[in-house]
């Protein structure tokens with residue numbers, strides 16, 4: 001028997017194989033796209049490990065504004081291989097449209113690689129996402145209606161169709177017929193909708209299969225081999241820590257695991273590969289969709305934050321809810337993800353406010369909570385306890401050095417670093433690549 005030696009499990013102390021994880025520390029929309037795009041300079045692979053086209057990244061390169069939903073941000077770099085890994089749910093029609101748009105903008109997408117294990121978003125998932133939200137009425141989650149929850153539900157129920165099924169149409173049809181019997185019964189009898197036809201879906205997906213064929217790969221092996229060659233892999237989370245199915249504000253969450261642990265299950269890499277976990281943290285907090293939000297501002301200050309920050313969703317165009325920075329959540333995110341550092345975004349937006357507030361604890365009745373409360377009811381009813389800080393009241397978009405920031409802006413960054421307990425290594429003062437200040 002021939003034994004093939006690899007570094008896997010040899011216990012070499014984890015000196016090589018650098019993989020970095022980028023994770024949102026709030027409810028998504030922290031500016032991960034910009035951070036990934038910047039860090040991609042020094043990496044060979046950028047990998048999406050969970051979620052689907054519920055995500056939206058806006059990237060500004062010079063005059064060009066790119067909106068990405070499913071394709072990893074690293075696609076903009078010729079030296080980067082973008083990867084859609086096992087843990088992602090993929091709507092093939094949407095992906096192909098996104099690829100066509102990128103090609104139309106002069107971007108080469110030929111290096112993209114897609115895992116055959118990724119689950120397919122099917123037409124009945126979209127339909128079910130829409131009708132269940134309507135059915136829930138006031139209890140609705142405010143999903144992006146992209147079929148994400150129903151697709152992950154089928155994955156867990158083991159009736160999902162995967163990308164690899166596209167390449168054996170006989171199996172694809174068998175699985176589709178079996179699952180569609182149940183879905184059509186639900187759609188017609190529970191929700192009073194029209195049934196879907198398997199033959200129509202098969203025809204549509206067979207076309208996608210051919211167009212996607214050049215991109216399909218064994219991405220687990222691809223990434224592992226890259227790490228063995230000492231190449232660097234950036235694992236890019238979508239959404240954020242508090243939208244995590246297990247660790248977020250359930251049930252007002254997405255159906256996947258954006259946290260750093262999800263990067264492992266979503267790619268098939270082991271924990272030993274990870275050397276940095278970079279938390280992308282907005283200088284204030286936003287949330288789209290329903291659910292508790294202790295520091296939420298629904299007054300004029302909030303409205304100003306929405307307008308100055310351009311807080312409207314990339315994917316759905318919805319107005320985001322906004323609020324002051326919440327250090328309790330930042331500490332929780334540091335713990336859940338094992339953060340090694342923060343990348344602080346949108347500090348420039350706070351230039352618009354004469355005084356700033358940072359929540360350092362919650363209060364409910366006579367009790368003060370410095371850490372994320374152990375029961376949802378406490379979190380729902382908690383009131384923020386604020387520290388007030390001076391604003392700086394001047395534009396900082398042209399500053400290129402942390403030490404050149406107004407003293408009050410430096411003090412704000414220092415305060416949230418101290419309160420969250422994790423070093424802030426980068427501070428972003430605008431959407432452009434050049435508007436990023438290194439810090440220590």
Ligand code: IMP
Nearest residue numbers: 028054055142143144148253254288289
């Ligand atoms: P779903 O992921 O479409 O099922 O939506 C579940 C919840 O996650 C809703 O509150 C959405 O608004 C939120 N959500 C999903 N994707 C994103 C994102 O990329 N940014 C912010 N919120 C998101």
